[in-house]
Amino acid sequence: MSTVAYITARGLFGRRRVLLLLPLPLLLIGLAAICRAYDVDPGQWGQAVVVGLGLAVVLPVISLIVGTGVLGSEVDDGTIVHILTKPLPRRDIILAKLLVAAGVSAVTAAVPLFVAGLLADSVRFGLALVVGAVAGAIAYSALFLLLSLVTRRPVLLGLAYILVWEGLLGRFVSGTRVLSIEQYVISITDKIAPTGMLDGKVSVPVAIVMSAVFALGGTIYAINRLGSFSVAGETS
Amino acid sequence: MSTVDLQNVSRWYGNVVAVNDISMTLQPGVTGLLGPNGAGKTTVLHMMAGFLAPSRGAVTIDGSPTWRNPGIYRELGLVAEREAVHGFLSAYEFVLACAKMQKLPDPAAATKRALELVEMTSAQDRRIDTFSKGMRQRTRVAAALVHEPKVLLLDEPFNGMDPRQRMHMMELLHTLGDQGHTILFSSHILEEVEQLSGLVQVIVAGRLAASGDYRRIRRLMTNRPHVFAVQSSDDRRLAVALIGEKSVSGIEVEANGLTVRASDYGSFTRALPRIALGEGIRLRKLLPSDESLESVFSYLLEA
The missing domain is CATH 3.30.70.100 (Alpha-Beta Plaits)
Structure with missing residues (x-):
């Protein structure tokens, strides 16, 4: 499992795609720092920056880039065959990939969120955002890892989930929030550090249970899909 | 000693039949899988390698089904036609990673042996994406051989190799075949098969057109x-x-x-x-x- 994780991490950081991870966190920290530097009341910018940018864009988009990068790119270029032709339980391969994806996404999103939370409110709020980001990174990564195995266009489908399901429908159709990872993150964070900036639309137990459902369900289904992974011949 | 068995195997994609009721048994030694492009060679190889479920029939290695059975990769090596490799790794790192994933007792020694076998030791520390097509191919063969599998499947292994590399690869496959490995390689070039193997399986339009000694088949052709x-x-x-x-x-x-x-x-x-x-x-x-x-x-x- 460690070798798979090693190759996955090398693959992730060895590609230019990793540079895509930089701008969003920098933007988040930059905006929060500017607001703070000009002494703008956090009540005015906190929600827009922390939720509007941090939780609605930075966390899911980073998870999408990483989550589809750890497996989707190997499926695309065919290098996955070298890992699949080993006597490794498919569970180990998926868990190694998930570990790398969730770990990298969590760190990349949690650090700027912590800084933004700190600047907007307090250390406690920053830490609550870290906990929320870690939970969200795990759930998103499992989802996007699975998308890499069930569709040839995981990035497109992932973006549709983030922008249309969570962003658009989540705002107007209340029922869709039950299946929105962003809402789970908001509820969990708000429970740990209530600030008034976050407005959780789902209850905390629902958020915790549904995060686990996404993480576990996505992982189990991905393991099963990888077990029946087919390679179509170019000349067949 | 291992045998690969196909029993009345068919594979179709929607309405298109790619492989039509093929039965064959591969014994230790080198066998060539010959057929024009699009005949279904790759589909047959992928089913043998556990990367495709047969729509009908059974594909087994020593009695174990290849589909959804990662355990067979202890005894099976595959060199796929698509030459994708983890280009950011050096040849040594790549083969070593394969040895580790095979859970070999001494991965470093196995890696060294495999790279020597394909004459890649001098370039082993270079990144794979700087390699020529032939060098990549040899690296992939080293990775497929690192655990000394009893069965080795190669899809168009000579593509992109220069004559010297081709000769060396043929010698290598001969030696492995003589040692009792079961080796199947596909090719659409008759001369390659003729030089390398006494036994051929000829696939045309998804069906097994001929099977047996190449001399007989060659005579039919000439x-x-x-x-x-x-x-x-x-x-x-x-x-x-x-x-x-x-x-x-x-x-x-x-x-x-x-x-x-x-x-x-x-x-x-x-x-x-x-x-x-x-x-x-x-x-x-x-x-x-x-x-x-x-x-x-x-x-x-x-x-």
Whole structure:
């Protein structure tokens, strides 16, 4: 499992795609720092920056880039065959990939969120955002890892989930929030550090249970899909 | 010693039948899987390698099904046609990673042995994405051999190799075959199969067209009637001279030259220049008009 994780991490950081991870966190920290530097009341910018940018864009988009990068790119270029032709339980391969994806996404999103939370409110709020980001990174990564195995266009489908399901429908159709990872993150964070900036639309137990459902369900289904992974011949 | 068994295997994609009711057993030694492009060779190899479920029938290695059974990779090595490798790793790192994923007791020693086998030790520390096609291919073979599998499947392994590398790879496969490994390699080039293996399985349009010793199959191929388009300085006189040649079975005189039917490829191509020279006729064009592999294979299918 460690070798798979090693190759996955090398693959992730060895590609230019990793540079895509930089701008969003920098933007988040930059905006929060500017607001703070000009002494703008956090009540005015906190929600827009922390939720509007941090939780609605930075966390899911980073998870999408990483989550589809750890497996989707190997499926695309065919290098996955070298890992699949080993006597490794498919569970180990998926868990190694998930570990790398969730770990990298969590760190990349949690650090700027912590800084933004700190600047907007307090250390406690920053830490609550870290906990929320870690939970969200795990759930998103499992989802996007699975998308890499069930569709040839995981990035497109992932973006549709983030922008249309969570962003658009989540705002107007209340029922869709039950299946929105962003809402789970908001509820969990708000429970740990209530600030008034976050407005959780789902209850905390629902958020915790549904995060686990996404993480576990996505992982189990991905393991099963990888077990029946087919390679179509170019000349067949 | 391992055997690979296909029992009445078919594979279809929607309405398209890629592999149609194929049964074969591969024994230790080298076997060539021959067929024109698109015949279904890769589909057969992928089913053997556990990357495709047969729509009907069973594919087994020593009795164990290959589909959804990662355990078979302890005994199986695959060199796929697609040459994708983790280009950011060096050859050594790549083969070592494969050895570790195989959970070998001494991955470093196995890696060294495999790289020596394919003569890649001098370049082993270079990143794979700086390699030529042939070097990549050898690296992939080293990765497939690192755990000394009993069964080795190679899809078009000689593509992109220069003649020396080709020769070396052939020697390597021969040696492995002689040591009792079961080796199957696919190719659409008859000469490759002829040089490498005594046994061939010929697939045409998804069906097993011929199976067995290549000499018999080669004879079938060379004894079939061949059609040539010939142009010369005096077509009519050449036609008269050629009809006396035993290997010629028919001639048509056309406006733009002759269409010659020969019963034996070798004898005719040797006789033609001799006859032309003797008659003082200058040959302008000699074109085998049915030499595409597809026509050779479809002839086999009819035979």
